[in-house]
Amino acid sequence: MTDEELEAKVKALSFWSGKNSMTIEDLATIQPGLARIMPEVGARTWKLYYAAKEQNWPMAKFQYKEIKGLMELGAFMRPKHEEALNQYMAENWKALEGPIEAKDFEGFKKAFEEAIDMANAYHELKEKPYIRWKLPDVPPPDMDLSPRPSAKK
Secondary structure (H helix, E strand, O other): OHHHHHHHHHHHHHOOOOOOEEEHHHHHHHHHHHHHHHHHHHHHHHHHHHHHHHOOOHHHHHHHHHHHHHHHHHHHHHHHHHHHHHHHHEEEEEHHHHHHHHHOOOHHHHHHHHHHHHHHHHHHHOOOOOOOOOOOOEEEEEEEOOOOOOOOO
16 A cells, blocks of 8 residues: 555544544644644643742642643644744743742742743744733632642641
8 A cells, every 4th residue: 555545545534523523634623723722821821920929839830831731732733833832941931940849939930020021022033923921910810829738648
């Protein structure tokens, strides 16, 4: 079987989702792009900041990890932005790890502000200067970010 024949067979397949039958091309089409991923990154970044401010370091660490995963997904789904996203994560976002591990809010705040400034600089570099994320002045209303006692004893 040639590559072309295999590709035609794969394209002809359909997969049942439990609600709908979809082709491999349908599945590719519904994958999230940056326009769908970045609002979640923003919401989690908001929670990350206020969790750190409240000294809820387990929640801050969780949000940091989830944001990292979303950015990796964005880089995979949109290869034209892969280099910039990976560079941002390595050079700017990674600076938050140390203060989170050290439970150092002042160090975190400084690294966070620099990371947000650089994120907005990337938006300009990618010819999207109209996208400018800013930290809301209040904690997110959908989650209590105060620290909780550890369930582990």
